[in-house]
Amino acid sequence: MANRPELTLDPPNWDDVRKTGHQMVDDMIDLMRDIRQQPVWKPIPEDQQHRFDELLPHRPQSLESVYRIFKDNILPYGTGNMHPRFWGWVLGNGSHVSMFAEMLASAMNPNVGLGNQSSVRIEKQVLDWCKQMLNYPKTASGLLVSGASMANLNALLVARNHQTGGSVRRFGTLAQGKQMVLYCSTETHACIQKAAEVMGLGAAAVCKIPVDRNFRIRTDLLEKSIRSDIAGGLLPFCIVGNAGTVNTGAIDPMDELLAISRRFGLWFHVDGAFGALAKNVPEYAHELKALEEADSIAFDFHKWMHISYEAGCVLIRNADAHRLTFEQSPNYLLQHERGISPDIHSSGNYGIELSRGFKALKIWMSLKTHGIFAYSALIRQNIAQATHLAEQISQHPSLELMAPPGLNIVCFRYIDKKRPPSELQYINREILMRLQEKGIAVVSSTIVNGCYALRASICNHRSKKEDFDLLLEHTVQTGDELSALEPVKMFAFTR
Numbered sequence: 142m143a144n145r146p147e148l149t150l151d152p153p154n155w156d157d158v159r160k161t162g163h164q165m166v167d168d169m170i171d172l173m174r175d176i177r178q179q180p181v182w183k184p185i186p187e188d189q190q191h192r193f194d195e196l197l198p199h200r201p202q203s204l205e206s207v208y209r210i211f212k213d214n215i216l217p218y219g220t221g222n223m224h225p226r227f228w229g230w231v232l233g234n235g236s237h238v239s240m241f242a243e244m245l246a247s248a249m250n251p252n253v254g255l256g257n258q259s260s261v262r263i264e265k266q267v268l269d270w271c272k273q274m275l276n277y278p279k280t281a282s283g284l285l286v287s288g289a290s291m292a293n294l295n296a297l298l299v300a301r302n303h304q305t306g307g308s309v310r311r312f313g314t315l316a317q318g319k320q321m322v323l324y325c326s327t328e329t330h331a332c333i334q335k336a337a338e339v340m341g342l343g344a345a346a347v348c349k350i351p352v353d354r355n356f357r358i359r360t361d362l363l364e365k366s367i368r369s370d371i372a373g374g375l376l377p378f379c380i381v382g383n384a385g386t387v388n389t390g391a392i393d394p395m396d397e398l399l400a401i402s403r404r405f406g407l408w409f410h411v412d413g414a415f416g417a418l419a420k421n422v423p424e425y426a427h428e429l430k431a432l433e434e435a436d437s438i439a440f441d442f443h444k445w446m447h448i449s450y451e452a453g454c455v456l457i458r459n460a461d462a463h464r465l466t467f468e469q470s471p472n473y474l475l476q477h478e479r480g481i482s483p484d485i486h487s488s489g490n491y492g493i494e495l496s497r498g499f500k501a502l503k504i505w506m507s508l509k510t511h512g513i514f515a516y517s518a519l520i521r522q523n524i525a526q527a528t529h530l531a532e533q534i535s536q537h538p539s540l541e542l543m544a545p546p547g548l549n550i551v552c553f554r555y556i557d558k559k560r561p562p563s564e565l566q567y568i569n570r571e572i573l574m575r576l577q578e579k580g581i582a583v584v585s586s587t588i589v590n591g592c593y594a595l596r597a598s599i600c601n602h603r604s605k606k607e608d609f610d611l612l613l614e615h616t617v618q619t620g621d622e623l624s625a626l627e628p629v630k631m632f633a634f635t636r
């Protein structure tokens with residue numbers, strides 16, 4: 142031991158690291174600046190596949206050479222969501238501020254689970270800003286989490302614990318001796334059912350209520366179900382409202398859901414993964430006003446605020462209910478009067494995780510650099526772009542709008558009156574794949590009223606009007622090419 146040099150991960154020469162680090166910064170700035178010139182997406186070439194199947198590295202290699210592999214073999218083959226013509230699923234672009242903040246947070250590397258330190262204070266500050274953004278009570282609690290799936294789970298755990306007087310924590314789900322039920326529309330994101338399954342309530346606990354022709358929950362049917370479940374000896378505990386459904390961007394009638402939940406003494410949770418942030422857009426302020434009264438809200442920063450993945454948030458109106466769901470005081474987390482641990486496991490008392498990264502910094506830096514007005518203006522711009530896209534689609538003889546555009550989501554398809562619905566489905570599937578593979582644009586898909594639809598979800602601060610025109614031009618052109626083929630040839634493409 143005495144004669145051996147002591148080991149460290151620090152480099153022997155910091156100047157080499159500095160040089161490579163500066164190169165990384167330069168390259169990433171160039172990448173963001175020039176992203177429009179790149180294809181939206183590229184498949185990983187066959188001859189690169191081995192890069193993803195290497196054996197565990199035993200020996201060191203230089204940071205510079207590892208970075209070169211990243212730049213040549215990893216960087217070009219991402220999801221493509223940095224690009225101005227990426228409108229698949231609900232993915233934000235990211236930004237230079239968020240990128241730098243990730244580096245700074247990582248260098249500092251604090252554990253936000255530990256009390257008396259700046260990262261905890263910055264997270265608290267960000268949570269306070271979230272409450273201000275949504276006009277939610279100052280006394281509410283909250284937590285930054287990886288995304289809306291986790292935020293929804295956190296909120297539903299609190300709902301369940303609170304609505305059962307805390308007995309679930311001690312005795313588990315059997316404590317009630319009754320099937321607990323939560324209500325949401327058939328258009329609700331799958332993470333709500335997953336949460337119910339993970340919570341041990343089972344998928345049977347999720348009562349999916351049909352929607353109207355604008356894809357909003359039918360509140361008359363909701364009330365009827367609650368009454369009949371109570372009469373049948375079940376235990377309704379929560380209503381989940383959608384502030385922007387994932388399929389079509391529909392906003393459930395928040396006022397009515399709030400009123401129903403109050404009438405029956407149920408928890409009212411809002412899944413506002415992307416749509417909650419539209420509350421700051423004047424046209425939507427009224428429709429989303431009832432969020433202020435919700436018992437809990439889940440939303441994301443990595444979608445419509447373009448913070449780098451991952452960044453989601455849950456807010457809980459009743460901070461005590463939140464704490465009582467998760468609080469523990471094990472011996473190794475004792476609090477002290479002074480030092481680093483006066484409030485040692487504060488965030489652990491509000492969620493599942495104990496050790497947590499400094500997600501708050503990228504949100505804090507982005508909000509300080511851009512200001513909330515910039516985000517509201519961009520959200521408004523995306524909604525206007527969705528309206529423009531929908532108008533273009535409705536006026537085009539070869540295109541069909543599949544649902545009323547909601548917020549920033551437009552569902553549509555290529556049509557050719559000569560082709561039966563089954564063939565249209567194949568044609569549209571093929572259009573989607575070709576647009577992606579040619580790097581022209583990325584849209585995703587969904588099923589609307591039983592029909593396959595192309596789906597553009599516009600969470601993009603880089604998109605311009607011309608990008609949407611290009612999408613439609615290539616959709617129609619590709620659709621015409623495919624539709625000119627005999628059905629047999631067409632099927633050969635898609636199998």
Ligand SMILES: Cc1ncc(COP(=O)(O)O)c(C=O)c1O
Pocket residue numbers: 230231287288289290291330332385386387412413414415441453
């Ligand atoms: C309405 C809605 N809820 C929940 C989620 C899940 O969010 P995340 O992927 O951040 O977990 C999404 C994702 O698109 C969504 O659109």
